Amino acid sequence: MAAAVAARSLGKLKQQNVALFVCDLQERFRPVITGFPSVVDTARRMIRGASVLGLPVITTEQYPKALGSTVQELKDVLPADSPIVAKTLFSMLTPEVRELLKQKPAVSQVLLCGIEAHVCVLQTTLDLIESGFEVHILVDGTSSQRLHDRAIGLHRATQSGAFLVSSEMALFQLMENAKADRFKEISKLVQEPRMDSLGLPGITSAL
Numbered sequence: 433m434a435a436a437v438a439a440r441s442l443g444k445l446k447q448q449n450v451a452l453f454v455c456d457l458q459e460r461f462r463p464v465i466t467g468f469p470s471v472v473d474t475a476r477r478m479i480r481g482a483s484v485l486g487l488p489v490i491t492t493e494q495y496p497k498a499l500g501s502t503v504q505e506l507k508d509v510l511p512a513d514s515p516i517v518a519k520t521l522f523s524m525l526t527p528e529v530r531e532l533l534k535q536k537p538a539v540s541q542v543l544l545c546g547i548e549a550h551v552c553v554l555q556t557t558l559d560l561i562e563s564g565f566e567v568h569i570l571v572d573g574t575s576s577q578r579l580h581d582r583a584i585g586l587h588r589a590t591q592s593g594a595f596l597v598s599s600e601m602a603l604f605q606l607m608e609n610a611k612a613d614r615f616k617e618i619s620k621l622v623q624e625p626r627m628d629s630l631g632l633p634g635i636t637s638a639l
Contacts, residue, residue, distance in 0.1 A: 443566065443595040445605045451539045452482045454491040455524055455546025455553055459500040465547050466582065467575045470627035472505050474573030474599045475545050477621055479509045481603050484617045487543075488536055489514040492524045494552065522552045525559035541566040543602055545573030550585030557589045567594040568602060 454475050462468050482489050489511060493502055496518050501507075510516070519526045533539060542565050546553055553574055557567045569589055576582040590596060597605075600622045607615050 443568065445541055445543075445568065445602060447485055447487065447606050448538055449540045450606065451488040451490060451533070451536065451542055452478055453524055453542050453544045453546070453556065454479065454489065454502075454506065455544065455556060456492055456494040456499075456548075457503055457506060457546050458493055458496065459503050461499070461547055462503065464577050465575050466577060466579060467627075468547075471545070471547065471573050471575050472503055473627050474570060476505050476509055477624070477626070478543065478545060478570065478573060478599055478602075479506060479511075479514075481599075481606075481618055481621055483509070483511050484614050484621070485606060488532075488539065490524070490529055490532060491516045492526070492529070492546075492552075493518050494522075495520055521555075523555040523559045524552065525556060525563065530563075540564070541568065543568050543570060543597075545570040547574070548576040548581065548585070549574045550576050550581040550588070554585045554589055557594045558592055561593050568597045569594050570599050570602065571596050572598050 457472055457475055465471065479489055491502055491506070491510065491514065493499070493516060502516060515532060517526060517528050542560055544553060544556060544567055553569065557569065560567050569586065571586065574586070576585060586596060603618050603622055607618055609615070
């Protein structure tokens with residue numbers, strides 16, 4: 433038990449325990465979210481990585497009737513059996529998503545990306561932690577319309593116990609070993625050209 437608690441507090445990602453959550457990356461938000469192309473690029477890479485590793489992927493859409501559907505770049509790579517859940521709650525942890533998680537009892541850690549950092553991502557984080565899940569927020573896959581909201585949203589999440597990670601950090605942590613199965617496929621993913629740091633100046637000092 434002590435070893436389990438220690439591993440949890442360290443935030444060591446384990447393939448068999450991880451699900452990927454993709455929060456509200458919808459077409460209507462494209463013009464207004466800072467660094468939106470980079471956020472989508474990261475989410476796309478993580479979905480592809482999750483597919484390679486067999487991780488569950490859950491995507492939500494905030495009031496799609498008014499705000500549109502998930503961007504095509506992500507639809508193109510989502511696994512056929514990956515649910516897209518419509519919601520009006522700001523949190524992703526809707527009754528439907530809770531039921532999906534019950535069907536995957538091994539999942540105890542969530543990799544989370546999407547928008548907005550200070551609203552839906554934060555409220556999802558708090559609900560997940562309150563429900564006993566460990567949350568790892570992908571900082572290169574999370575943003576808001578305003579930079580100060582992004583910064584304070586991520587800071588607030590860490591105050592409640594979330595871990596901040598990059599997509600590359602998370603993928604290599606899931607691998608653990610260069611001799612691991614599927615390592616070459618993951619390595620190719622992280623070597624692909626990308627839009628670093630959401631295109632934001634000083635992002636490392638203003639997470």
